[in-house]
Amino acid sequence: MTHLTEKAKAVSALPLKERVAYMNNMWIGYTQAVNILEGLQELLDHPPSHRMPGMLIVGAGNNGKSHILNHFLKRNKAFVSKEDDLVKLPIVYVQMPASPSEKDFYIEILDAVGAPYKISDRPDRRAQLVLTSLRSLNVKILMIDEFHHLLAGNSTKQRQLLNMLKVLSNKLGISLVGAGTKEAFRAIQTDPQLASRFTPYVLSKWKMDEDDEYLSLLASFEKLLPLQKPSELTDEKIALKILTMTDRTIGQISSLLKLCARHAISNGTESITLKTLNEVKWKTPADIDKEQRMEI
Ligand SMILES: Nc1ncnc2c1ncn2[C@@H]1O[C@H](COP(=O)(O)OP(=O)(O)OP(=O)(O)O)[C@@H](O)[C@H]1O
Ligand SMILES: [Mg+2]
Incomplete structure (x- = not known):
């Protein structure tokens, strides 16, 4: 499991509850x-x-x-x-x-x-x-x-x-x-x-740019999320989808990835793919916007 840090590797063998607790304390030094x-x-x-x-x-x-x-x-x-x-x-x-x-x-x-x-x-x-x-x-x-x-x-x-x-x-x-x-x-x-x-x-809010900061952020998340299989979060399609599903803040990116990780642990796939992103119950900024307009 070279896709994980030593600590994340150890945690990935633990039950869901422990893995969730670990995910709530992640620190990424971007x-x-x-x-x-x-x-x-x-x-x-x-x-x-x-x-x-x-x-x-x-x-x-x-x-x-x-x-x-x-x-x-x-x-x-x-x-x-x-x-x-x-x-x-x-x-x-x-x-x-x-x-x-x-x-x-x-x-x-x-x-x-x-x-x-x-x-x-x-x-x-x-x-x-x-x-x-x-x-x-x-x-x-x-x-x-x-x-x-x-x-x-x-x-x-x-x-x-x-x-x-x-x-x-x-x-x-x-x-x-x-x-x-x-x-x-x-x-x-x-x-x-x-x-x-x-x-x-x-x-600044996160975006795809030439210095690849956003892709490094995703690579860091991938190393910390305690999943047993690699996720390829830095794949361009996945990376872009994460941006469009969130308001491009690290808070939302982190919440979405943690939700996906919990989903992948629960269903045994142990990896975040485009399918995972489509399956999770998550409101995108466009969904929220639509809901608000309907309320008016
Ligand atoms: N360096 C980081 N590494 C890992 N996760 C992070 C990091 N920074 C922020 N997060 C995640 O993003 C969430 C939101 O971050 P934080 O609470 O620092 O935002 P904020 O800018 O203070 O927001 P507000 O203006 O609403 O107070 C955190 O709870 C954490 O889950
Ligand atoms: Mg704050």
Whole structure:
């Protein structure tokens, strides 16, 4: 079974349930994901300064932003420092609240670091608690997922939040990493000084192109999906069909392939072919579009 990694080969001998659990934890290091991980590592290694560089990861929904952040988080968990025997937390991950305010954002951070606070705390006390907590944990990166939610607030709130982020970054010498849809770009442009510090990284939707990135992605999936026979996902017809069946995000591509793999395990074919893609119960973007038009 040379078509699989060693781990996938071992899993392919297991029953369906174990194979499904394994498929739900796959990680593929495609080129842009690796670029972003390298960028994150540079931020982590950057000495503290009053003008820390940051990063903005922009991409469509379901296209791999949070998966990359979480992959990096898993590699850089909290640890106890040998120097002073205190807990250090290199990265704090929060989500921008859906209707953001300074208060909610501070609470997100305090929850993420497990700092005790009272809802009735005065705003200045809460802000102080955030500063002291992040400082004592020696935080290097503050990751803010769903960054585009910033635009849900009115322009005064947006300005307040961006200013607060700048103060946090300047006072503590930490890097800010935002991730969100392309609206996140727009959100940050309202503060040109902050915007100039964020290096943008774009996660484009997948397509057939000359650099064969998409075909390599499919080849990686084939190596990880624990099926006993090769699938030839990189066959042009199969590769194109997968694109037309999905919205071309890695999330949908992955869901479709996992569904096909489950189908192939259940019916004993152990391989994904054009037939598998035709047999699975799956709604293509065209199906969804048709349904929506019928509802109107
Ligand atoms: N590098 C990867 N390797 C394997 N699977 C991945 C990878 N990146 C994303 N996926 C799959 O795609 C799904 C969607 O990815 P993710 O949740 O990161 O998208 P997102 O861009 O954060 O979406 P949203 O904007 O809706 O929050 C993941 O749950 C995972 O199944
Ligand atoms: Mg996400």
